Amino acid sequence: MAAPLLSLYRRFIRWPAGNWLFSRAVCFKAPYFASISPTITRLEPGRCEGVIRQRRRISNHIGTVHAIAMCNLAELVAGVMVDATLPVDMRWIPKGMEVKYQAKALGVLKAVATPALPIVSATAGYDLPVEVSVTDAAGNEVFHATIAMWVSPRPSRTG
Template sequence: MSAPLLNLYRRMQRWPAGSWLFSRAVCFKAPYFASIAPRITLLEPGRCEGRIAHRRKVTNHIGTVHAIALCNLAELTAGLMVDASLPKGMRWIPKGMEVQYLAKATGTQHAVATPEQPIVAAEASYALPVNVQVCDDAGTAVFQARIQMWVSPVKR
């Protein structure tokens, strides 16, 4: 059985503008992410892809996509990937994030989030590192993050 979030994503993909509607729904639930106007382009167990356009609201004083917008995109895609991948009875929360800025971020930014290890049901809590790579339209890596997720059983 797949996660409710993944079921919603799959159902909405059948609609015209389904990825736009899904992305808006996510931002309604977690309003802070609306500040970057993300678009989730792929969600499946073990992988989430999303993008943000180079707009004024995510631009810094030197004309590139600002660092916190890239961090927001990384946290969003990592969180959605984990949520879509979790076995029933498990929950998650981000615990920390290490980032590296590799190149100037101009144009549309494309993020891919994947886990470093399998996401499994467990009776004890565990750390789950998630890697996020962000590339520009030319495929140049401009940013990478390693986000520590804390996965634990739901308390009954």
């Protein structure tokens, strides 16, 4: 059985503008991400891709995409990927992020999130590093993040 978020994505992408609608639904659930107007373009177990396009409101004083906008994109695609991949008996939360700004970020930026370790069900919590690469339209990596996720069992609902 697919994770609920992955099932939702699969339903949405059948429609015209399905990726855009799915992305709006994610931003409705986590409103802060709407500030970068992201679009999730691909979602499957172990991989999420998303894009943002450069606009004035996410640009900095030197005319490039602001570093924090890229951090937001990285956290979004990492979280969506983990949520869509985790077994239903597990939950996650980000613990930290290490970032590297590689080059000036201009135009449309594509982020790809993949887990550094297999995502599994477990009886105890574990650290899960997620790698996120952000590239420009030419395929040059402009930003890289390693996001530390804490994955743990959901509390049992007995009682």
